[in-house]
Amino acid sequence: MIVFVSALTFFFVNLAPGGPASVMRFDVTAEQRDALIHEMGLDRPVVERYADWLGGALRGDLGTSLLTNEPVAQRIADRLPNTLLLAGAALLLSIVVGIPMGVLQAVRRNSWLDHALTALSALGLSVPVFWLGIVLILLFAVTWHVLPSAGIASVGKDSLGDRLAHLVLPASVLASTVLPTVVRFTRSSMVDVLVQDYLRTATSKGLAPAAVVFGHGLRNALIPVTSAIGALAPRLLGGTVVTEAVFSWPGMGRLALEAANGRDYPLVVGVAVVVAAIAVVSSLIVDLVVARLDPRVVG
């Protein structure tokens, strides 16, 4: 799977028009361009370069970034934890907020509250991330001065509280890309469960309504929701590209954008491989969680 992703990315990115940013600039002469292409080894055939890369990758060497001359693995290792932090916070936020919201809507379905929250979800899905990000920065950092405007930490004043303050806005904005989906899945799945016979049985045997909804209903309703959240992982990672750019967050999304714009071939491939690996691992985790929630899956 990962070899396939790397091969596909390697060949596609080399097929893309353009070249490394150091070569593709106005103020570089033809003579400099030839020297640099030779120096970077880009005058060799793509297949040969891929074979070299794969040989290195199997030994854990993802190559050297054309833009910074640093090892690709190091550049990714610098940025990956920041993105995992951001995406993890956003995911946590959408679960903690989204599931109770969905349950509430299912229990009070067709009420004004249900309709209002549905409208809010639709709004959340249709607002562009960069716009929402700028609006929040203007409100919280420029107008009210309660949160930092951008970045992951203040220069020279790095503390846990400072880091958390920097996390609030980008995590909220990123969560807005998946939260509506979590809410809608929880609502529809909960609505399906609430009409099941076993819930009527639970109610009739005298259980409190909260115990019925959360003890019996939610547990079953969560199975499809968990799978849906697993499917959202790639969308979250995609969302980091814009969120990280707006909030100057030093993560993988920005790294990927820089790598693609600058045609940093080894870095593009390295990022693709790592993202593919994350997708594989996250779907594995989701399968394990589903198995725990749903006894029928085991076996």
Place this chain on the structure above:
Amino acid sequence: MLRSARSLLTILAITAVVAACGPSQTAAPSGAPAAPAGAPTYGGTVTIPIVADPTLNPWSPNAFVESLFVNRILFDGLTKPGKDLAPAADLAQSWTTSADGLSWTFKLRSGVKWSDGQPFSADDVAFTFNDIVLKPDLGAQNRGNFSAVKSVTAVDPTTVRFDLSRKFSALASYLAYNAGIVPKHVLQADPLKTNSFNKGTPVSTGPYKVEKYTSGQSVSLVRNDSYFGPKPYLDRVVFTVVPDANTQIAQALSGDISIMILDDKAAVSRVKSSTDLAVVSRPLVQYYWLALNQTDPRFTDVKVRQAFVQAIDRKAIIDSVEHGYGSVANSAITPALKAYYDPSLSSKYPYDPEAAKKLLGQAGWTPGPNGVLQKDGKPFQFTMDVGQKGILEPVNALIQQDLKKVGVVADLNPMEWNAYIQKVVVQRNYTATVNWWTYPSDPDVFPYYASSAAGKGFNIPGYKDPKLDDLLTQGQTAADLAQRKAVYKQVQSYMADTLPYLFLWYPEEVDVVSSSLKGVPDLGLRDAVQYIGEWWLAKK
């Protein structure tokens, strides 16, 4: 598209938020008592945004525009642009030229130390040029600017001699342009790829040195105690990596940024409403042009070029896209080069579609079906490749409309920037395209116009004209300022007549500056950072 949609949405967002929340500034009134008026004080931090991680080596091919700001502070050159943009002393105190003009001798400042305490000497200068710039395999950035230099010799520790293969009057100006001297004792082993230097804490000679480089976040500089000049006022200069232009504006409004270039001039009025920020415009050594590929026979006729330049309403482009920050261009020498610029040419080609039609008629283009001009049965239609960067897309759209009014059909082909460079610059596979040149603060624009550079160097249109070559060579060999001024006056008027490129306009830079930041000279920010030792912060 995306970019313009984004800036529009941002303006909407800003307007909405401001309307909802009222005035946002709660800071001290501007009349707050400070130190005695005009007396600089020590201390404080200035924050400047850059769009990506810089590469702290002026000669690295990966040192892009974001690196310029930092490198110009860290690495002194032999000269630097004076406040009048003429070359001024920096590491060199004075210089003389031999009688034949082929040998320049620079007397270096004595007692200069690198930030690691090692002495600076002529050997470092010789190393920078002989082992980096003049080595063709390294592909060092800007090496093309020094094609006239044969070799550099350290005569004694404070004297260095440049031997040239041809006369080059602009040498002192070019040495002031991204030509910082780097330390031999650190970079001897690997001049362009030493990561602890390029991406860490380089050894430098400037007023500030790197304190900390945090990838993706910031580069903070502190005073270099070994600096040869007066002690700079600011304690720290921090460059923060803020890739998004709208976030940069928000950060300026929130007080997180002290000074920045405002690329999106549509935001000027919003920023102006903040009492904590000042908006200033500065002249630039830059001009926008439309290149018409000279391998296309339709464009070799000067009448066609003159017609186009009159058909395009350049004033309207400046007013709408640049929000008035700029002036009409008719040659390559910009108003920022005060000593050379000829203002009389600015009114040479007023917007006049009728005159344009007449000229096109004289060139044999007659109206055909749908009002499209034609010649030998073929319509006047071509494609303009549009790089997706800055304001290029709206500018191309305006030019397209103006050309249509005189019966010329220009189809626009928007392209991602990197792919655009490959097609237009590397392969020269284009018919017409709009872009800009920024060049060292000197009227020697030979590399952009020389016949020898047609089709491969910086001569994008591939224009060849022996008379222009001759004039530009006279400029390079002129003995003194008076003679140079006379030659470049001729160059300008000849360029305006012949239009090797269609000159569009000279842009101005708009800087947003915190009102407490003082002492910034009236230069574009990229040049003003070379005077950062004079910047200071008024106490609030």
